[in-house]
Amino acid sequence: MARLVKRTATGPYKVEVGAETKFICGCGLSKNQPFCDGTHKTTARTEDAAKLFWYDVDGNRHECAEDYPGIRSA
Numbered sequence: 001m002a003r004l005v006k007r008t009a010t011g012p013y014k015v016e017v018g019a020e021t022k023f024i025c026g027c028g029l030s031k032n033q034p035f036c037d038g039t040h041k042t043t044a045r046t047e048d049a050a051k052l053f054w055y056d057v058d059g060n061r062h063e064c065a066e067d068y069p070g071i072r073s074a
């Protein structure tokens with residue numbers, strides 16, 4: 001089974017638990033879910049906000065060729 005999950009965050013969410021600070025992945029690309037592993041830094045800088053992308057299991061980016069009304073964020 002496959003799922004299409006829309007993520008528009010370009011960085012992590014900072015969460016403080018007691019004295020600890022954790023960064024939860026907001027972009028969906030971390031290989032250390034649910035925690036941020038820094039992958040967002042390489043993707044967010046080079047993505048065009050007007051385009052829609054999907055990422056394969058190896059983290060390779062692909063641009064969607066078709067228009068998906070209601071899915072694009074820009």
Ligand code: FES
Pocket residue numbers: 010011012013024025026027028029030035036037038039040041
């Ligand atoms: S927010 Fe996803 S890797 Fe950092």
